[in-house]
Amino acid sequence: MSVIVHLSGHLKPFTGGEVEVSLSGEFATVGDVLDTLWEQHAPLRDRVLNEQGEIRQHVNIFVGSDDAKRLKGLATKISSNDLHIFNAVSGG
Numbered sequence: 200m201s202v203i204v205h206l207s208g209h210l211k212p213f214t215g216g217e218v219e220v221s222l223s224g225e226f227a228t229v230g231d232v233l234d235t236l237w238e239q240h241a242p243l244r245d246r247v248l249n250e251q252g253e254i255r256q257h258v259n260i261f262v263g264s265d266d267a268k269r270l271k272g273l274a275t276k277i278s279s280n281d282l283h284i285f286n287a288v289s290g291g
């Protein structure tokens with residue numbers, strides 16, 4: 200299975216300028232995809248996960264149109280070939 204990880208622009212410095220990273224492998228969960236992503240772009244991990252290994256509060260990860268944080272976090276099943284990682288937008 201191939202998954203394309205779409206990254207917001209603020210993460211480009213940690214991926215060598217890439218905003219789309221294509222990954223091949225067997226991916227059952229979001230955590231599986233991210234483990235493979237860290238192999239290629241290790242500095243990205245600390246921008247996406249906190250010290251406890253959980254998705255940071257102000258980072259969103261979507262599998263297709265499903266918010267992984269509202270489902271099972273890193274244990275969310277991969278149901279789409281697209282994973283999106285971006286900062287939460289807030290303010291007033």
